[in-house]
Structures are given as structure tokens and as C-alpha cells.
Amino acid sequence: MINSIDRPNAQTHFPDKINSTDLCLAPLPNVEAPLFTVPIDSCDTHAHVVINDPDHPMTANRSYTPPTASEAHYLSMLNSTGMSRGVLVQISVMGTDNNYMLQVLRNNPDRLRGVAVVDTDITDEELVQMHDSGVRGLRINTLFGGGISFDALEKLAPRVEEMGWNMQFLMDARQLPELMPRMRALPCTCVIDHMGHMPMPISLDDPGTQALFSLVKDHGFWVKLSVAYRMSEHYPEFSDVTPLAKALINIAPDRMVWGSDWPHVAIKRMPDTGRMLNLLATWAPDEKIRNKILVENPAVLYDF
Template identity: 40%
Template sequence: MASERRPNFTLPPGTCDTHVHIWGPFDRYPVARGAPYTPPERNRDDLVALHARLGVQRAVIVQTSVYKADNRAMLDGIAASNGAWRGVALVDESFGDAEYRALHDGGVRGVRFGFVKHLGGIPDLDLVRRTADRIAEMGWHLVLHLDAANIPEFEALFRSFRLPVVVDHMGRPPAQDGLDQPPFRILLDLLKTPNWWVKVSGSERISAQGPPFHDAIPFARRLIEVAPDRTLWGTDWPHPNVRWEPDEADLVDLLPQFGDEAALRRVLVHNPARLYGFP
């Protein structure tokens, strides 16, 4: 049962939730064969209702592995948003100029690759490199969904990228390992390079304490301090594969502890507008 609680913190006009997913309707968009998990149906109407409760005006739909490279549900959601939504796609070897053009025309501005073990592990690194080169020409960005351990493991590859790169969920550093853990230190160093971005999403994923996830606050604060103009925020609704199911109002109410009003306006409004081409 979804929460009805509205957040205590009032989001600024133009706030963008840069990390949400759409699953379904399943009679039109069935889960891909061999998907790593089968989610509950959560369609665009559910997302519209969530954002009305939270006070969010814009969103970025991130394709998940349950659909693999079938981006139709996401594209149909974007098409019905009157310009308020953008997308991040999954692609495979079959994608050529026509497929990329259709994605771009449909509001997609990035491609995501996942390295997380329980979602299939390390992707084809040659495909990652080729895709990075291909989408750089289009002004798109690369999105990386990582386990913290992937950051030192693939640091050399990551440092070779020249296009904008966005790291999901703060790089998934276990909060109990502290700010000085090596993967987080490397991420902070990567963020000193002007093409690297990060999402201060996933507080419920990195927390060791559970709701309301206060142990994630120091990580978000540090990331915003290091890259105030290249940090984004998202709810990660509908929260696939989480240990604790968060109330999104709680996630919004963490925000005042991530930074001051000026910093939050950049994170919530100006940074996503710049990266995703919102007016």
C-alpha cells in the first residue's frame, strides 16, 4: 500500500526526480524473457500520482534490466508527459543509427550499464566502450550502476571516458564503512573531473541503520560539496530489490540535511535541466 504522506520539506519549483522506473502495463509491455527479477506493475499513472504527492514537476525514467533493451514502456511514458520527462535507455549490439535516432526523438538522453552482481554482473566492456563513443557524438551521457567494489576494479576504464558519466546511488558505498572507504574516495576524486556526475539517490540502499536513513546523509553532503554543479537527485521509485521499502516522503525530507537552499536548488532544478535539456 503506497503512503499518502506528503513531505514536510517543500521542493522548489522545477524539481526533477532523475531516477525512477516504469513497469507495465504488463499486458502491453511484458517483462523480458530471462529478466533477473519480476517486479510489481508500476505504470506511468502511478508515477504521476507519486510526483503529485511529493511536489515533483520533472522526471527521468531509467530503463531497468527487467525489460532489457525493449524501451517501449519508457518511451510511451515520456511521450505522454508533455515534455516533463526524459529517459535513460538500455541498448544492445543490435542498435544502429535508426534505433538511436528513435530514442533521441523520444526524449532519451543517456544509456545505462549495470555492473551490479545480482542484476547480471559485469557487462560486455567492448560494448560499453563502443556505446560511449557512439552516444558522445549525440551529446548524450553514460549512466553507471555500480557496486562500490566496481569503482577501484574498473577505475582505469572509468578514467578513460570523455563524455559525461553519471554514477547512480552515490556509488552504493556501504554506510557502515564510512566516508574514508577506498571506493568512495576514488569516486570523490573522479568527481573532480568536469565530465563526472553523481546521483544522491539510494539512501535506502546504502543505509545500515534503516529508515529514515540518516546514516546516508554524510555521503550525500560530501558528494554535493565536491561537485555541486554535477550532482542530481532521485527517489529510485519503485525501489527494486531493496532491503527496506522507503516512504518517498522520508527521502524528500532528508534533502535539507544534504545542503543549503542554494545547493539544493542546483541539485534539484538547475543541474538536471542542464544535463537533460529541460527549459
């Protein structure tokens, strides 16, 4: 059974080693201007807020230590990239303490939704309270310390389905071939983080890539088009990620969403958040498809 410490032995997902107690770089204060007209109601479906104080301590088994990424800073980032809407994902270093994220959601009920991280013993009442705050999904994490691993998969999936939420997977798609029986059997809507989070270059015929394509094509999985900067060996153009992104969009344009991954934690070279958005100009040059990715699809997935 794969859990949070079982990872492929190939290339690390961080370009350089990051010590868990080293303070991560902060995101860039200014971002590249959009290369296309960002449509009204566009949504960044993947970013994080984090605060480190006695009321919100970080987990001891975390893989990195991010700087504070406050509500005000996050909303400023959305504004600078033209995003009318956003989806906050509970960051792994905060474990199952979703309180700060929930506070930010409650402060912005029309603009924001959330994806939480919970233990299997969470009560129905707590899930309802999260829903009322704007949560629309739960996250499973097989990559970084502090998350909830695949051990919780079958226990949480029926409850996710009952809530009308989605289950989001932070994983390396090269794990998928051995996990396919479990993934195909899930009763809920499922989302693969970060295009499968595989280090480039990787063949589109690789077993992991083909398994990802199968889940999308044959089993209705969604994919977040994000973190090219973590996968690529071609910084800052990230051109080696383009074939994978285009292939996924071609398979299921109605189930692709975009995310910035702001504030870009645990890396040695800080990417430009605006540049991450502008990759869509190459990945989805057709305006109608791009509008699906930015507006229509996230509205469906996250109940805007």
C-alpha cells in the first residue's frame, strides 16, 4: 500500500534539497502581465494561505517551512492575475488544522472555495460546517509530510460523495499503474493535482502517463493544469511540459482547470505567478477552450 513516505525512486520533485526547517522563499511581489484577455469569473483553482502562530502551529513532520501567506496577500495575487475567483487548498504543513483557511473562506463567501485535509474520524457535523464555509473537496497527499495518505482513501471517498464534493490527489502519476484498481473504484468525483506531478522529460507512452490518460478519458477524472515549474527541466519557459498539458486538454477540455500553486513553496528559484497563467496561451490557444479551463469548468467543479 502506498502511503505518504512511499515515493518513486527517480528524480525528486524539488529542484534542490529543502530542509524542513529552512524558511522558504517568498513569492515575487510583481507578476508578468497576461498575454491574453482574462475572462470575467476566471478562477485560480490551486493556491494556499498559511500563518504560523501559537493558534495555528505547523506540523512537526512537515517537509518544508513556508513564510506567512496571508489572506490580504493572497487576494492581492488574485487581483494581479485577473482572477475573480479562487480555490484554497489546505497546505500540508498545517496538517488537519484547516481553521485559517476556513476563516479566509468565510470572509470571502462569493469569491472563494476550499479543499480541506481531514482525518478519517471527522464527524458529519464538522463536514457540514466545512461545506457551509465553502469547502468543496478533500485532499489526499502521497508526496509531502503533514498530509493525509492513501490509507484514508476508502474511508473518506464515500463521505466525499455524500457531500457532493471532490477528492483531490497530490501524487506522482508514476504510482498510478499499481493503484488503478483502487482509483477506478472510487465513488466520488476525483481530481489529479498538478498534471500528475511527474518530473520531465517523460514520455506520453510512459505507463504512469498512460494510466493518467485512462483515468481522465475512461473514468471521468479531472486534472489541474499547474506546477509546470516543479516538473520542468527548462526553466523558465517550461516547454517540456507543453506536450503533456496539450494532451490532457485534448482528451477532456471540459474537465481541465488551472491553478497557480501560489505561494510556490519549497523551491530554490521563485517562478513568476503571471508566467504560470500565461502558459495557457500556449497550452490552450483556442479562446473558447481557455475560457472553459478558467471559468466554466471550475464553476462546475467547485460550485460557484
